[in-house]
Amino acid sequence: MEQGKSKILILEDDETVRNSLKEILSRAGHSVFTASRPDEANGILAANGGLEFLFCDCLLPQMTGLDFIKQARANYPAAKFKVVLMSGIYTDKAFIQEATQSTQAVAFMKKPFDMEQVLKIVKKEEAPRREESTARKKLYQMFANPTVTNRQKRKVIESIEEVSGFDLPFLYSLLVETKSSGYLNIYNADGSVSGISFCNGNIVGVDVDDRTTFLGEMLIQSGYATPKDVQEALRDKNNRKIGNYLIQNNQLSPHAFDLILMEQMNIRLVRTIVDQKIRVNFASAEVEMSNPSIDADTLSYYLHDWIASKISVNWLKSLYVMWAGNIIVKSPTFRDDHPALTMSLVKSLEGLTVKLNNQVTLTQLLEIKGYSEVAVYKAIHFLLTKGLVVFAQKAAFANPAEQLKVIRKIHSELERKNSYEIVAYMETGTGGASTESILSDFMSLLGEEPSDSASEIYSYWHKVRALAEEAVNASKDSNKIDQFRQASQRSEAEAKLKATSLMEEVKKALQYTQFAKALEILSEVATLNPQMHQLHLYSAWAKLGSVDMSKKQFVLKEVELELLQVPPDERYDTLFPFVIGLFNKIKGDVVAARKSFEKSVALDPSFIPARREISILSSQNKKQDVFNMDLKQAISGFFKKR
């Protein structure tokens, strides 16, 4: 992984000191410029933005070092370099104190000095900035190390001030894959606290505010219990817990109930994955193993599911801004027969694992014909979350055309946003550092400034820089940024409100089988609020309702993608089995369709569309006999208690 080092200017007339300093700093990976006179140093300052340190001798040929520093600060107000003063002559305490104060120097080195001291000063001074600016990057690069210690995990989690709820799947995976034990506490913006308990790489407890159990719905959906048994259990006068009641009455096996409890943990975990800022804290602790628990293999399925259904592609796009041009490499834990590679997001990208052998970048993957943008972002995010790929060094743009394409894409993203949104976009992609480092990290994504001022690429490069700089400047004005923030929040709230009211129209249109109208409104809803509750279920219903049988296969594929995006917590009400029923019906599997419609009615007997479908199927199958029935249905029919 590329680690940005500091740009350092040494202004020293003594050649031996200058060269020794240059050597030790360069060897440590810093980018070092040297000057023996103030005019030379001025030239370097003018030509190189982003200098972070100035090592300056106090006694120089044309002026004193202190005067030079004052002049440089006045001439280059945007330059934010830190000053380290050096002198072999002026070494009395009073001078050092005054010189340090007047130049705001971070250190004063008396000659001759130990070269180790130089590195220590740079490390100390750059540490907070580096820690902050690369914290998020470091988090997502944790799997690049074959072994991650508890301390490293804790440090990287601690160094992040805030994360998004969408970062949590990665954190869960990291803690599971590295066999952690302890508590991950999640502090939500509304003041509530949730927590996940880990025991030796297993998730053994999930504590969230919303305690909705979905137990009854899950038992019916899974087929582990009949609607009648569940209803009886719920009416139980002894107030026994539903699971205990069913197990004690031999209506449910303890193993099946464990599976249901695991699914319940999944749903609770899903509730934590929200598009909101949160804070997290992980403390190692001895946690007792308990059953059921979620291990690394089970978590793979959940991660895949969450990434497919919960994490918005817009968020992924801004997260991957920082890595779009970096080479994706297989991590030390990658193996060709890893089960994660058989999951649908990865499988939908034909030949992906082979392409990963060839120094490919995300930008290049997005260009591959037949690869959908959503699938590329989500599949790569899934592999990164599983620790199977990491991002290596930044690849140079293959040619100016590629650079132009990237810059134009970023430009089109920024164009639609206000300053607050632009800074938030840059922050997600660069790690939430100080505004200066956000800007410089962000600009590094655009590549070198193009030289031909008449070219299109030059024009776009400058347009993007102007937008980014304007946004960063606006972010320094708290009143202005508050106005932008409020405007953004207002328009987001209005869009959500409008999407909710349009959704009511969608439901009405679907009830009256006006599928084309429903699809039209749904596309507007998707634009207004891509995270709208049950959006994908209603879209699937509308698509299945209006299916032209000559395009059946195409529609089924589209609907499959819609269903993949239905989050787990939307799968336990009447709509989900109903849509699955429609899907099976169009596929031609009438028996499975009927079962799904029956589950739908069991979850909500007043849901008319499911009842209607059952009666349509019944009327079509009036002459059906036991030889055409589903085997299980036929057998259960023979032995049904009267």
Added chain:
Amino acid sequence: MGKLDVKMNKAADKLTVQMAGTIDEDVDFSQFSLGGNPQIEVELSGLKSINSCGIREWIKWMGTAGPAQISFSNCPKVIVDQINMVDGFLPATGKVSSFFVPYYNDDSGSEKNVLFRYGTEFTEGGVTPPASVKDEEGNEMEMDVIESKYFKFLKK
């Protein structure tokens, strides 16, 4: 002994509470009454961990102390983290009298918790860390926390 061990000792107007172990969903604070004590000192050096359920129970329990002046001593890192992160974790009448700061040596990997005491290593105004902290082999150790975050509660 359960996961949490609580010892309470009342002398004159002062209640001393000593806690060790884990505060989680199994904790039952109702058996440890804090009410009716003008002064409470909570000693936490033995506390190992606290999870989200424990945090909620703690806040409820502290609420039962009423207007008592509560002083927390020997707070381990897990408690300092909660004080920094959760509003209300440290009750309005609560003060930290001492807390541990983790130290680390990069080369040997040694870790050590150093006690910062009110009036010596810290005040409301900020911290004055010890000039030097060494591990058992005499290696110089560095503070192993992000200072701006870890000491945030002192400014609250």
